[in-house]
Each structure stands twice: as structure tokens, then as C-alpha cells.
Amino acid sequence: MPKLVNFAKSPALIAGTILFALAGLSSSAQAQQKVLGRLGQSTSATNIYSSPSSRSRVYYKVKAYEYLIVRTGTGSYTRVVMENGKYGYISTSKVATLPYNVISGKTQPARGTATSRSAGSTSRSSVLNYAVEYIGTPYKWGGNDLERGIDCSGFVQQLFGKIGVDLPRTAAEQALVGKPITRLEDLQAGDRLYFWDKKRGKIGHTGIYMGNYFFIHSSTNNKGVATDDLRNPHWRAMLVAARR
Numbered sequence: 001m002p003k004l005v006n007f008a009k010s011p012a013l014i015a016g017t018i019l020f021a022l023a024g025l026s027s028s029a030q031a032q033q034k035v036l037g038r039l040g041q042s043t044s045a046t047n048i049y050s051s052p053s054s055r056s057r058v059y060y061k062v063k064a065y066e067y068l069i070v071r072t073g074t075g076s077y078t079r080v081v082m083e084n085g086k087y088g089y090i091s092t093s094k095v096a097t098l099p100y101n102v103i104s105g106k107t108q109p110a111r112g113t114a115t116s117r118s119a120g121s122t123s124r125s126s127v128l129n130y131a132v133e134y135i136g137t138p139y140k141w142g143g144n145d146l147e148r149g150i151d152c153s154g155f156v157q158q159l160f161g162k163i164g165v166d167l168p169r170t171a172a173e174q175a176l177v178g179k180p181i182t183r184l185e186d187l188q189a190g191d192r193l194y195f196w197d198k199k200r201g202k203i204g205h206t207g208i209y210m211g212n213y214f215f216i217h218s219s220t221n222n223k224g225v226a227t228d229d230l231r232n233p234h235w236r237a238m239l240v241a242a243r244r
Contacts (some may be wrong), residue, residue, distance in 0.1 A: 025029040037081055039132070041214070041227060042072035048088035052077035060087040065226065067135070070097045096229065099131065099189065099211045123163050124190020124244075130159050131208055131216045131225075138224040152206050155218040155225060156192060159208070171195075171206040178243035184230075187242060193217075193230075195238035203240060 040063045052075070059082060062068075068090070077089040079099075108134035129243040140149030146158050153171040161169050167174050175194040181187055189211040197204025205215025213230045221230070228235060 011015070016039050035101045035103050035217065037071045039098045039102050040068040040078075040095050042066050042068060042090070042094055043096055043229065044094055046091055046094040048080060048082075048090050049077075050108070051089065051171070052079075052089040056089075059086075062090065065222075065228075068095060069102050070095065094212060096212065098214055098227070100128075115148040120164055124164075124188070126163050127159050127208060127212060129217070130162050131155075134225050135216070136224060137200075137218065138220050139220055139222070150218050150225070156206050156208060172203040174206060175203045175241045175243060181204050181242040188244065190244075192243045194240060194241040195235065196240045197238075205238070209242070223231055 004107075010178045015185055023224065042064060046062055046066045047054070047058045048060040048062055050059055071079040071081060071087065076092055078092045078095050079087045080090055080095075082088050091167060126164060134150075134155075136144075137147055138149045139151060140152070141151050143149035143151050144154045144158065146155070150158065153174060156171075156174060157167045157169060167177060174192065175211050178192065181191055187209050191205045191209045193204045193209055193215055195205040195207075196202070203219070205219070207215040207228070209230075214227050215230055215235075216225065216227045218225045219228075230236060230239070
């Protein structure tokens with residue numbers, strides 16, 4: 001039975017022979033690497049079928065929030081890439097497509113997205129390019145290691161440090177730095193999000209907006225670095241600030 005392409009943490013977003021076969025190529029060869037599809041994520045547990053019909057063979061039972069390589073949609077079904085290179089089909093209502101292309105071993109912003117329209121957004125795009133490479137890094141309270149263990153504010157601080165932006169260590173302190181974004185519809189990929197911690201009575205969590213309502217963060221809920229949907233009532237109720 002065909003399986004999904006496996007996703008892993010740094011240095012390559014996706015593990016497997018499809019991608020590692022291109023490791024070590026020259027820069028000119030890398031420039032010609034094929035785009036495999038868009039980065040996607042299931043929004044709930046569902047089936048991936050052999051054809052765009054629930055009556056067809058079940059290729060794979062996907063869990064909620066598993067990562068996918070998304071190709072074209074066919075109405076109520078979206079085509080995804082399986083581990084053996086074949087296509088499977090998932091209900092379009094059960095998958096979110098992020099504005100990132102999956103290429104050999106990494107992701108890149110898809111052309112025409114908000115991440116490539118200005119010098120400032122190019123810097124934020126770089127942050128997100130780094131961020132997706134660390135999907136799967138375990139959560140560690142007070143951690144600062146992007147590969148071995150990191151917490152939410154450490155994750156944001158380390159990533160912005162890579163583009164020369166010096167942020168404070170805690171989420172509450174970071175929320176005071178930068179241009180405030182007051183409307184959800186004004187969010188752009190690369191903006192920082194800040195969430196309220198009721199137990200501590202202050203801002204206690206942070207992540208980075210990716211576009212299409214998704215954001216990336218290191219959290220105890222996910223046991224590490226992963227993406228989440230800002231439309232989820234849990235996160236919307238906690239969101240209290242955003243900075244650019």
C-alpha cells in the first residue's frame with residue numbers, strides 16, 4: 001500500500017529517496033530541481049484514496065495535521081504525492097495548502113505570494129524558509145537549540161536572529177518590539193504572533209504567521225515545532241498581538 005512521503009526536521013523538510021537522491025548536486029543543478037508540489041497539511045483524520053472517489057481503494061489513513069505534498073485539486077478532491085511517487089486523493093475540505101513549494105529536500109515560497117513583494121517581506125520570507133526546516137524539532141522549556149530542543153520564544157528569537165533582527169528572549173518582551181498589526185486581515189507572512197497565557201496573566205506564547213491562516217511555532221501541544229491553523233478557536237481566543 002502506498003504511503004505518504006515522510007517529513008522530518010532539519011536539514012531537509014522531507015526525508016526519503018525521492019529527495020535525498022539530489023543531495024550534493026552543484027548549485028547549477030540544484031537550480032533545476034523539480035518542484036514536487038505545495039506544502040499541505042491535513043486538518044483532520046481522513047482517508048487518502050487511489051482515485052477521487054470515496055468508493056475507491058484507501059491508500060492511506062492520514063492523521064490530523066500530517067504534512068502532505070499537494071498537487072492539483074479536482075473539485076471536491078485534492079491530489080497528493082505518495083512515497084512511491086504515485087498520486088493519492090484527499091477530500092479538499094480536509095486539507096490546507098500553504099503558500100510554499102516543496103522542492104528537493106526543502107521548501108520555498110510560492111511565486112506570487114506576499115512573501116516576495118518587497119525587501120522587507122523578502123527578509124520575512126527568509127525567516128519562514130529557515131522555520132520550515134526545523135519542523136519536528138522537540139519542544140524544550142528554555143531551550144535555544146533549533147535542532148535539539150527549543151521553546152516558542154527561543155524559536156522566534158533564533159530565526160529572526162538569522163536575518164539580523166535582535167529580539168528579546170521572552171514572548172512578552174518580543175510583543176513590544178516592531179510595528180503592531182491590529183487587524184487579522186492585514187497579517188502578512190513572516191509577521192510575529194503573540195498569545196495570552198491565562199495561568200500567568202501575560203503574553204506567554206508566540207509563533208510566526210505563514211499565510212493562509214497558518215502559523216509555525218514550537219509548542220507543548222505539538223511536542224515541538226509544527227504548524228497550526230489560526231482559525232482554530234483555541235488559538236484565535238488567545239491571540240492578542242501581532243508585530244512586523
